[in-house]
Amino acid sequence: MIRFENVSKRYDSGQDALADVSFSLNAGEMAFLTGHSGAGKSTLLRLIMLMEHPSKGEVWVDNQHLAKLPKRHIPLLRRKMGVVYQNHQLLFDRSVYDNVALPLIVAGFHPRDIGRRVRAALDKVNLLHKERQNPQTLSGGEQQRVGIARAVVNKPPFLLADEPTGNLDPTLSAEIMQLFKEFNQVGVTVLVATHDLALIARMHHRSLILRDGSLVGNGSNTSGSSFSSGEDGLDLSDSDKDKVDDDENHQSSSNNINSEAAN
Amino acid sequence: MAKSNQKNGTRTRSRPGASSPPNTLSSRLRAWRDNHSLVAGQSIQRLLSTPLSSAMTILVLSIAITLPAALNIAITNIAELTGQANDSVQMSLYLQKQVSDSKGQALATDIRSWEGVASTDYISPATARKSFETMAGFEEIIASLPENPLPGVISVTLSEHLLTTNSAEELRERAVKLEQVDIAKIDLAWLQKVRAIVDFGEQLAAGLTLLLSIGVVLVVGNTIKLSIDNRREEIIVTKLVGATNAFVRRPFLYMGLWFGLIGAIIALVLLTLAKFALTNSLDALSELYGSAISLKGLGLLNSLTLVLSGAMLGWLGAWLASSQHIRALEPR
Structure with missing residues (x-):
């Protein structure tokens, strides 16, 4: 679960990025974070990732009050969050495989598990055949998918994405959103920052709308125009229902990969 | 079908647990060691x-x-x-010309009993001359001399604990007071x-x-x-x-x-x-x-x-x- 309590963020420059933002995202929920550019979407995500600290208010992630988290526990919290960046943050001095393996190496997984999990994650984003390539040789959409594979490879309970479809065409954007949906259906809490309103409208998920650092919308979005607060998690029961079906597909496909890798 | 749905449902719920890395002490130690050798x-x-x-x-x-x-x-x-060099710090007592070999010997034996003296050795003028003769270059000079110019010498080896300036100097003064002794020389300064x-x-x-x-x-x-x-x-x-x-x-x-x-x-x-x-x-x-x-x-x-x-x-x-x-x- 992710919870903001009256969070404000003022940068040293005096600019107010967030003003009195409160919301809560339940475990297993999927939501969009939207608003015009400069509205505070990135700041909000950066607060969750501990790249910034709030000037006022409390940010809670996974029942941890982030301001009270000892510094040495920050890496452990980051391991629970898969993050997809707009600029990918991939390393071009190593292969696609090694990029995706990084979170597992950092967390001390056994080499045997690393191979299996990396291939399962790459298969999920349909890039298994490119594991030996350098990410520099891939297209923008493919690079984004490598970033997604890296974000989910250690099966984190949280998945955050900052403009993941920023530079992609509508078809690719839809594919990537579909991927996020699939992760959500296996229990991952997903928060996607995007200004792609058309995409949000089609997705039937909760939207947090920021305007000039204030939260002006917080609720289920079906029509794409009307927002009502106080409906947190209303459509959870619906999504839970089709979760099981989709989950079965997901699990069986990754199980196949697991057994292939084991062979 | 219903059964498999159920199964997958539980798997879904247990997912966050499956996301944690190996956490038994031995596997963490092994991962740490593996990482060290890799790095x-x-x-x-x-x-x-x-x-x-x-x-x-x-x-x-x-x-x-x-x-x-x-x-x-x-x-x-x-x-x-x-x-x-420390092991063999020596004091050389050059005896008066008139002191005979036997008296020199007796004196050497006498000094040997002094405190701070490890050993003594009497070198007669004749022995001294002989050793000079074997030295390169001295041969002819010695041979050309009308008589043996060398005095008898008592070579005194000091015991090691005496190697401070004062105690060695006291010993030298005691030796120089002996009437048979002409000059007492001690090679401590260069060592210092x-x-x-x-x-x-x-x-x-x-x-x-x-x-x-x-x-x-x-x-x-x-x-x-x-x-x-x-x-x-x-x-x-x-x-x-x-x-x-x-x-x-x-x-x-x-x-x-x-x-x-x-x-x-x-x-x-x-x-x-x-x-x-x-x-x-x-x-x-x-x-x-x-x-x-x-x-x-x-x-x-x-x-x-x-x-x-x-x-x-x-x-x-x-x-x-x-x-x-x-x-x-x-x-x-």
């Missing part, structure tokens, strides 16, 4: 991937290690030589001079060792800092996916360790080569002087200490640089 190997490869700049750094380090080590060896050798020089040399060596150790730390630190700057992006991404500072620091610490270790090993090779080169010329020298002067090298224990110290200093330099610069590299 140790990778950092060696990284050194080799930039052979020229690595070689330059290592050369600078090996010179910085060789210099104080060589000075220390030199001082040890000088101390060793004067130490041999040599000792002062050795003391000075030891201090110089200690100072130089300290300074150049700091030099090694700084050179490694600077090299590591450059390496960290070059891998900035990688460090930030690694931190973003949950790496601890210790994890990020590890490859740099190993790099520093390798720099120091290889630098020290090359210093050891240089010192050994220098020893061989000097031994040849020293052999010629000691043949000329007719005494056996042998050069002492570092020895196994000191060699080991040198190599370990080099590795430690390299590690320290890397630690200082990386703990400072990696902490500052937070994802922004």
